[in-house]
Amino acid sequence: MEKFKKLTSSIVPLPIENVDTDQIIPARFLKAVNKEGFGDNLFADWRYNKDGSPKIDFVLNNSQFIGSILVAGKNFGSGSSREHAAWAIAGYGFKVIVSSFFADIFRNNALNNGVLPVMVSPEFLSEIFYDLQSNSAMTLTIDLENQTITNNVNRKSEKFEINPYKKECLIKGLDDIDYLLSKKDLIESYEKSID
């Protein structure tokens, strides 16, 4: 997994609430047996017309908004446990998702793929959408070590929460399986205790 410490980037806004995993990656794209290529179908039904041409009013097709931070309305990633949603977001090139609320399983899946979900207050979120109206190239800075997110237009910063273990995994680029494999003795002695 790629290491993550600090990022400053322009943003892609998606001011919609309850963006579910069926929107992030529709089920018909789940037939693959590897993790490649999902980025091309990220938000497929909002992004493309039936004939495959881009829908010009969708934000991913608007060259004004380019960046590796996706900013979305509350309750992002609800629905299915499909990790394909996280693969699509990572595959497209997003490193951070900012929202005022995330669904549980999606948040885990994102972290397991090196994508950082940053939960901000509803006010912080609406200020981003507000500042964006006059400055489409505005940037945010995410500092993982200090757990801060900064709106570089109004200069306001906010602290965000992350589990210390997950934070270390992201900073060092380690994944959970490496960790669990190192605990095999503990697992085997647990199994003996329940026999």
Next chain:
Amino acid sequence: MNLQSQKSPSGKFNGLTLFDKIWDAHVVSSIENGPTILYIDRHFCHEVTSPQAFDGLRVRGLKVLRPEKTTMTADHNTPTIDQDKPVTDPISRNQLDTFSKNAAEFNMPLFYPLGHPNNGVVHIIGPENGFTQPGTTIVCGDSHTSTHGAFGAIAFGIGTSEVEMVLATQTVLQTRPKTMRITFNGNLNSSVTAKDLALYMISKLTTGGATGYFVEYAGEAIRNMSMEERMTVCNLSIEMGARGGMIAPDETTFAYVQGREFAPKGKDLERKLSYWKTLQSDENAVFDKEYSFDAADIQPMITYGTNPGMGMGINDYIPEIEKIDEAGRISFLKSLEYMGFKPGEQLLNKQVDYVFLGSCTNGRIEDFRLFANYVKGKKKAEHVVAWLVPGSWKVENQIREEGLLEILTDAGFKLRQPGCSACLAMNDDKVPAGKYAVSTSNRNFEGRQGPGARTILAGPLVAAAAAVAGCIFDPRG
């Protein structure tokens, strides 16, 4: 309705919840300030969320640690006709072949491909074959794994990285969720089903209302439910964001489990039963949050929007825009526009084009009994396309044995073969753009049942009424 929520004091010298008891018994180790290594008793696995996990094992040169603790069934990406013939879509076929190859390469003993008598929707075959047992931890790369909580188990959905963790180590890393109890006092009115109860609850709590929590369902209405009804309620826990939902096991649970193929038997059963009987929340247990509802307030439900929280009684009106939080208005209107509905509108008598009976939510025998009982002696509306998809071959057999097939056939319905089908429309069972489907499944998201499809979630009785009337129709007449 009595909607109250209370935060508890954080001390734990109160009694233990059912969740605490099972969780604590499965902790291998805890990382300081971090997640817990949680031992998994049963892992269910299907073809869509597992190939990349098996690939991961290959890349790392790992074996499956406990192959006998994983049950594999093909269900999501499978056709519901002609299952004896090769699957026509080459990409789907490749995924199913990959599933079979992985089962063979990793020596997985519990593998139920298409055509196997134990094949069917993963959350249906688990309980019906006795894999699902009280007091256990259960995971699957599928969010509706919460279904198995009906037996008094900690059951939750996981992503593919976590599927790989379970295959490699029989554990997952999990942060302990908070606990919530939802109590349903009194009893449900007649013609109100477990599905209606769940849709009602989600409409009150919203789709994110239980995020971060593990829910225990309690109260008279839950106690009086059959196991299948309890499964429907627990199944939908994820639709309000909950990590999972559970119900304390009781005589109803023990009677259901006993005698099934993989259920404990003899001395082992006696030993387990005495443990299972200890599995309920202590009287002085404190939950992080509590809600209570009166079951008698619940009507047959339908949804009008594009998430399961947008539900209402079948005779109710879609909320006016003024009733919606300002921050949510854009999403609300976008949702209604997709559905072709207006704020303030009533949906009774709206034409319905498709009806889907099935899925891990409502694909069990009791759902087919309810549906068949309603349509008995009536006729399907001519313009309605109805997909009746049993959750498993065992359910299918029972439909035949009980004479339900005859009733359904006489009323103009056909039965398809088991699978997830139109619930997520990965196969050919897609509702065309713009068409209305009354569906007993679990999600009404945009495009869930096919690009542009408009889903109205409901229970099996409302679905039966819609299939006969050809429109949204109150099954109480």
